[in-house]
Amino acid sequence: MQKKIFLLIFLAILFFNGYSQKIKIIKPQKINSTIMVNHYPNCVFYEIFVQSFYDTNNDGVGDINGIVKKLDYLSNFGIQAIWLMPVSPSPSYHKYDITDYRGVHNDYGSIDDFKILVKEAHKREIKIIIDLVVNHTSGQVQKLWSDKISSINFS
Numbered sequence: 001m002q003k004k005i006f007l008l009i010f011l012a013i014l015f016f017n018g019y020s021q022k023i024k025i026i027k028p029q030k031i032n033s034t035i036m037v038n039h040y041p042n043c044v045f046y047e048i049f050v051q052s053f054y055d056t057n058n059d060g061v062g063d064i065n066g067i068v069k070k071l072d073y074l075s076n077f078g079i080q081a082i083w084l085m086p087v088s089p090s091p092s093y094h095k096y097d098i099t100d101y102r103g104v105h106n107d108y109g110s111i112d113d114f115k116i117l118v119k120e121a122h123k124r125e126i127k128i129i130i131d132l133v134v135n136h137t138s139g140q141v142q143k144l145w146s147d148k149i150s151s152i153n154f155s
């Protein structure tokens with residue numbers, strides 16, 4: 001019995017020792033933006049649901065400025081890109097049914113806040129991408145779109 005236990009322990013040590021040597025931890029590296037584009041999407045992304053990330057004006061909702069405030073933390077964490085869930089105006093909590101593709105939801109801040117985020121992220125060599133969900137356009141803008149389409153003269 002003791003020999004079997006000893007053999008199992010010996011095999012376990014061999015297995016885990018060999019296995020741990022095969023694990024190669026690749027640490028993200030800061031690279032210039034040209035190379036980073038070529039590596040997309042093979043870089044380290046951090047996806048953010050803005051309203052639950054970081055609130056800077058104490059209204060209980062995370063905001064764009066909260067991301068700006070945490071950029072150094074995220075950079076030190078080793079990320080190379082941020083993937084934002086929708087930030088445009090929308091009647092839903094998740095912001096996937098967008099009413100204005102050119103704006104930022106008031107709860108999250110302004111388009112100027114977004115521009116600052118992009119500028120500050122790029123200073124840290126962090127790219128920003130956003131969910132642009134054109135196939136989830138809000139029903140609240142349906143009339144606006146149908147009015148615009150009906151006003152087009154196709155002849």
Ligand SMILES: [Ca+2]
Pocket residue numbers: 054055056057058059060061062063107
């Ligand atoms: Ca807020």
